[in-house]
Amino acid sequence: MQRLVFAFIAGGLFGAGLFVSGMTDTTKVQGWLDVFGNWDPTLAFVMGGAILPMAIAWMLTKGRRPIVGGEFPTPPEPKIGRNLVLGSVLFGAGWGLAGLCPGPAVASLSYGGWPHWVFLVAMLAGMWAAPMVRSQLDKAVPAE
Amino acid sequence: MFESIPVDWIWGLVGGLLIGTGGAVFLLANGRVMGASGIIGGLVDGSGRSSAMERIVFLIGVFLLPIVLKPLYRPFETHASENLAVLVAAGLLVGIGTRIANGCTSGHGVCGISRLSLRGMVATVFYIMAGGLTVVLFRHILGVI
Numbered sequence: 001m002q003r004l005v006f007a008f009i010a011g012g013l014f015g016a017g018l019f020v021s022g023m024t025d026t027t028k029v030q031g032w033l034d035v036f037g038n039w040d041p042t043l044a045f046v047m048g049g050a051i052l053p054m055a056i057a058w059m060l061t062k063g064r065r066p067i068v069g070g071e072f073p074t075p076p077e078p079k080i081g082r083n084l085v086l087g088s089v090l091f092g093a094g095w096g097l098a099g100l101c102p103g104p105a106v107a108s109l110s111y112g113g114w115p116h117w118v119f120l121v122a123m124l125a126g127m128w129a130a131p132m133v134r135s136q137l138d139k140a141v142p143a144e
Numbered sequence: 145m146f147e148s149i150p151v152d153w154i155w156g157l158v159g160g161l162l163i164g165t166g167g168a169v170f171l172l173a174n175g176r177v178m179g180a181s182g183i184i185g186g187l188v189d190g191s192g193r194s195s196a197m198e199r200i201v202f203l204i205g206v207f208l209l210p211i212v213l214k215p216l217y218r219p220f221e222t223h224a225s226e227n228l229a230v231l232v233a234a235g236l237l238v239g240i241g242t243r244i245a246n247g248c249t250s251g252h253g254v255c256g257i258s259r260l261s262l263r264g265m266v267a268t269v270f271y272i273m274a275g276g277l278t279v280v281l282f283r284h285i286l287g288v289i
Contacts, residue, residue: 018159091271
């Protein structure tokens with residue numbers, strides 16, 4: 001139960017932050033990516049603002065355990081593989097095309113109108129298909 | 145110009161601090177990395193079944209807080225594309241890409257960079273470059289978005 005309360009608080013803060021930061025406004029995200037047009041630096045402020053408390057949180061994990069118990073996540077192997085690069089390129093292309101990424105896609109559902117629902121359904125379909133895409137990819141070109 | 149633009153930056157910073165605080169709570173309390181694509185994707189492909197309730201409650205929070213805040217906030221438009229092909233293609237790319245890369249703007253970007261993860265930084269460079277090229281191509285060359 002405690003775990004769910006914290007999950008709700010974390011999700012609520014995330015949703016509130018995505019909302020007030022303007023990051024569910026697709027023109028602001030595309031404006032950040034549009035270095036040859038009317039460039040909008042807002043996203044850098046959002047990223048900077050978010051990284052600050054998160055960096056403190058990572059420092060606080062040292063020598064401690066999560067409040068609800070268990071262990072903190074260990075850092076993944078520092079491996080820069082094909083999946084990381086190719087996946088990020090595909091993600092970036094979709095992000096630029098619609099100006100939406102997974103967090104804002106959920107945060108904007110109540111006020112963005114039907115296009116956000118279309119995007120969400122397509123995103124869920126993509127996430128559902130991703131394990132198959134990945135295994136096809138591994139068959140065609142073994143990762144390393 | 146100086147009346148409207150910096151306000152967006154300040155709201156961006158405030159929103160960013162809220163996002164990071166959410167990530168800090170999820171990490172310090174539950175021991176979880178706050179990555180939106182991982183939280184959603186684990187529900188969709190079944191890999192996160194053992195923590196399904198935690199994920200669902202998190203997402204309810206993400207969905208609900210804007211509803212609570214909207215009446216208090218300035219008028220807000222999302223300006224999303226109404227081009228069905230663009231929306232579907234973008235959604236598929238975001239869904240497949242984030243799951244293959246194992247993270248998105250929140251997981252690789254916020255949570256990865258803040259722990260000085262090389263993977264997070266590399267992913268962020270690639271998705272920003274790909275996003276930038278996509279906007280150049282589809283906005284300035286093809287004029288679709």
